[in-house]
Amino acid sequence: MTRPLYVTIAAMTLAGAAQADTLTVLAPDYFGSSWGPGPAIKEGFEAQCDCTVEFRTGDVLPRLMLDGARLEGDVIIGLGTDELLRARDTGLFTDHQQDLTCLSLPVEWADDIFIPFNWSHVAFVYDTTRLETPPGSFAELVERDDISLIWQDPRSSGAGLALLLWVDQLYGDDAQAIWENLAAKTVTVTAGWSEAYGMFTNGEADMVLSYTTSPAYHIMAEDDDTKAAAIFEEGHYFIAEAAGVLAGAAQPDLARDFMAYILSDEFQQMIATANWSYPSALPRDEWPEVFRDLPLPETAIFLSEDEADARRSPALAHWLEGMTR
Amino acid sequence: MTRDPALTARLLVLLAGGGVAAWLIVLNFGALGAVAWRAEGLTALRGADWAAVRFTLIQALWSAALSVLLAIPIARALARRRFIGRGALIMLMGAPFILPTLVAVLGLLAVFGRAGLVNQGLEGLGFGRLNIFGLQGVVLAHVFYNLPLATRILLQGWATIPAERFRLGATLGFGPRENFRQLEWPMLRELVPGAFLVIFLICLTSFSVALTMGGGPRATTVELAIYQAFRFDFDMGRAAMLALVQFGLCACAGLLAWRVSLPSGLGSGMDRPVQRFDTGTLSLRLWDGALIVAGALFLLVPLALVALRGLPHVAGLPPEVWQAAGRSLLVALGATGVTLAMTLALAHAVIAVGPGRGAMLEWLGLAALAASPLVIGTGLYLLIRPFGNPRDFALVVTMLVNAGMALPFALRLILPGLREVVVSQGRLADSLGLHGWVRLRIVTLPRLRRSLGFAAGLTAALSMGDLGVIMLFAEREGATLPMQLYRLMTAYRLDDAAGTALVLLGSSLALFWLFDAWGRRFADA
DSSP, rough: OOOOOOHHHHHHHHHHHHHHHHHEEEGGGGGGGSSSHHHHHHHHHHHHHHSSEEEESOOOOHHHHHHHHGOOOOEEEEEEEEGGGHHHTTTTTTTOOGGGGGGOSOOOOOOOOEEEEEEEEEEEEEETTTSSSSSHHHHHHHSSSSOOOEOOTTTTTTHHHHHHHHHHHHHGHHHHHHHHHHHHHHHESSHHHHHHHHHHHHSSSSEEEETTHHHOOOHHHHHHOOOOOOOTTOOEEEEEEEEEEEETOOHHHHHHHHHHHHHHHHHHHHHHHHHTEESSSOOOGSOOOHHHHHHHHHHHHEOOOOHHHHHHHHHHHHHHHHHHO | OOHHHHHHHHHHHHHHHHHHHHHHHHHHHIIHHHHHHHSSSOOOOHHHHHHHHHHHHHOOOOOOOHHHHHHHHHHHHHHOOTTTTHHHHHHHHHGGGGOOHHHHHHHHHHSSTSHHHHHHHHHHHOOOOOOOOOOHHHHHHHHHHHHHHHHHHHHHHHHSSSSHHHHHHHHOOOHHHHIIIIIIIHHHHHHHHHHHHHHHHHHHHHEEEEEEEESSGGGGGGGHHHHHHHHSOOOOOHHHHHHHHHHHHHHHHHHHHHOOOOOOOOOOOOOOOOOOOOOOOOOHHHHHHHHHHHHHHHHHHHHHHHHHHHHHHTTOHHHHHHHHHHHHHHHHHHHHHHHHHHHHHHHHHHHHTTTHHHHHHHHHHHHGGGGHHHHHHHOOOOGGGGSSSSEEEEEEHHHHHHHHHHHHHHHHHHHHHHHHHHHHHHHHHHHTTHHHHHIIIIHHHHHHHHHHHHHHHHHHHHHHHTTTHHHHHHHOOOOOOHHHHHHHTTTHHHHHHHHHHHHHHHHHHHHHHHHHHHHTSSOOO
């Protein structure tokens, strides 16, 4: 049977249109560089989607909030756990429609809107040549008076906010006294992670607030095993980065395929070294060796969005009181 | 249509000046208004906000006062000494002002930090460690940052004292002290309030430097409170309220500086190169030498450490860094052209409309200094939104905002010179029937060349290192050099970041040097 010509043409046109499809992904600025996770994700997904992936990088949450319904794009990737409630409240997202049983996080994650693609804990990172016996618990850190710290301001940094909630969970109403104590060992508090980490590597402090996965970079990329994260027995605050599908997506199907791709083995194998953090849906024995060998805290502390939202203001009040006393 | 060229020229000046004023109003107040409108009103401030206002004022007062007080003897020493490499030293000493804050802080800490040179020296000598973090650290960083600006403004002041005055002084037997009282003091009386004001305003909007060097939340400034309102509390009304308070402080400071400043009344000379006769005794020479060396060490050692840290990594930088450098260069050159055009138009308009209204325009030109970059970025974004995707205008907006931010400096540099031209050459030009473009080209611009060159260099270098509003707008055009620097740091690539910092420092300085050297080609600092 021969098909009429117009059917062939229509089929070809459709195929052509499908080929020209573009998935627009909004992402934080660091996705845009060749050494960030962006290029690997683009290449990996384009190889299977028959489409073009276009990253639009910049501050993600402010754009969501300022643009509202006018926001153009299909997928948003790179929202921090501390930003999810705000993002959700914009009402601009739709269900990802993925089965999340494959997730390998140390915390429960049942969310129809956001899928985590990597995770880590916040931790105090130290230089093994400068600090011989790191504290083994938060309580020990508080007791020690021979340690200097640099960390980030909870008002301007995601890691700083995680520390705020970490102390809040460990010490509750006694947090103010803890902050007073920490203030005495604090060299300074910076606005962002870059300043703090840069100052730490220049020797300004013994420990810096960063992530349990930070040492992996130094080991793998610099062949330097002198950086380590101090593991505290009380547990560490958990953070993750997530992606979601925009309700106004021009390519909803492609967007959902992209969500599935995030959970695929290929993506998960790649993300650890692309973003220097743990993969979200890959059993530990399949992680890159260096990541597998990093000491892992036994307990992950994590508040639900609503709990975190309820705690942040009182916790900040304790912090401000304690730090400025 | 009028045939009177003088009237046409005046109309053109008013039109162009009005256009610039309109843009400044949009930039400063339109953006703030858009944020307040979006927030549906202003929110009352809390106790912590007032603590931030208090700290902001205290640190800005100290920083501005110390910067200007230290700049006076250094500029004086530089003005009356001639030595090999003087031009290069003056150029290099201007560098801290154009550094991105993150780089400046790391350089400063390499000297004064816990692991810095000073503390290593103190420990080596058996002394205790010096703690730099706190109010003293904030002031130190701001002086490091602004002393170059103050020195340059005052050096320009010394250059405006006509050579004939020093000659006359010499015939009257003036020594250094009499010269200071009769010639230098009136000049300082005119310039110092303005220099103080500019630096005060710069320090008013400090955020990251103040927090980092201040050692923690005790060093919370208004700008950080604005950031917190945006990003932590999501309370745009409070952000707008805080921005209003910041403007209020700016207006008070401006009014005060305007009341204190007096015209020097030194008159004009024949534009001869200045020859000094009061360079006298050995002890005075040693004193000046010591001042210059101390100033140079304070400003240049941190820079040298930044350069040394980055040098080994420049060759291996990824190609994107160089692409970003090219992009930043374009933005910087664009911003420079726009700034000069805007400044000239505004400065002419300030003079054309007379003293009272002129002062208003002048104040408007300064207002951008007190504007919060965060509020401007967000506000412009909201203003452009109804007309299209703000991200399609990223580089243009960056250029225009940079121009608005650099205009206060350019205006301060160019306006006194332009007034001088009007007073000294205006009647002659009028009688010769020189108006409009011809007059600008033949009479005005050649006389402004020195300040134009300096203003252009400053604008170009500042735009080069500015992170500013681009983070909200950028999306497609790709990263600028400061953005790449942050990207590298975020990816732990601290060595590459150090190399990039050196590229940024080098290219900012090169731009600054090119324009400044052009301006000074026929003039002597």
